[in-house]
Amino acid sequence: MNTDADNFAQLLKNNGVSVTTARRAIFHTLRDADEPLKNGEIARRTPTVDRASVYRTLELFARLGITETVMRGWTPYTELAEPFTPHHHHIICENCGKVVEIENDTLEDVLNLVASRYDFALQKHVVELSGLCADCRAKTTRQAA
Amino acid sequence: MNTDADNFAQLLKNNGVSVTTARRAIFHTLRDADEPLKNGEIARRTPTVDRASVYRTLELFARLGITETVMRGWTPYTELAEPFTPHHHHIICENCGKVVEIENDTLEDVLNLVASRYDFALQKHVVELSGLCADCRAKTTRQAA
DNA sequence: ATTCGTGCAAACCATTTGCAAGAGA
């Protein structure tokens, strides 16, 4: 009952492209890593697939909306999107790099509201937060004292 | 009374780096373009500065928080950040590419609330929305009919 | 005068592309 894999295959078919081993492999890599990965890292974790194909596939996935790409500092990170991952955002600790997933309905509501105020029908959105986690705040305070 | 330029110079000094012609030029380019630019475009619009220096400067700016970088599709775009630009976000039309700046206090409040709920002290955030603008919705509807 | 930053040119490396062979429908 691997529903995700099925949905994935179906999605590809619906878009008239084939369900290949390479594509499944990359989908699998993304599925296993439960955090956004750099392109290079995706390639490294999918050694059975040629680097060139990884890029071609990633571009396809992005076009079909299978993946989402966000910027962290200077590097783009990719992860599975909506249909395959519960909708969420991230908050990153600027000191220790800890990443926590965020899920919040109010936030989603406000985003929709804001979009409609500008007369847009919201389809996608990227929200990435960063700050200091509790641990690092504690440490910093102690040091400062 | 070019306050921005002064703040910029001050910020560099405070961080112990020099205020150079190249840095001013790039700052100026960013300031003039009132929208996010690709790295290459920044270089193109600042022909007096060597490409290598543009990258070095951009990295410096990002590190000092002078600029902010966001992802659009596959490309990173950079623009001036907080101190030099009124805080805002963008919403992009997926059909015609129109970009509108967003400013909304409720949104900011909710973000802070969400962060604190996860025990983070929010310092920065990226919010990028995309959807269909009113014009394109109208066109699409007409075509469909 | 010293230190920091820049330009130039070469080096790197991630990403892209052409093409023939192989996998998918």
Add this chain to the structure above:
DNA sequence: TCTCTTGCAAATGGTTTGCACGAAT
């Protein structure tokens, strides 16, 4: 079988780096 994809390898082009000169403090 016929078309879509992949792998391989070469080409590309954005980004980085070393070094000597020139600018900033």
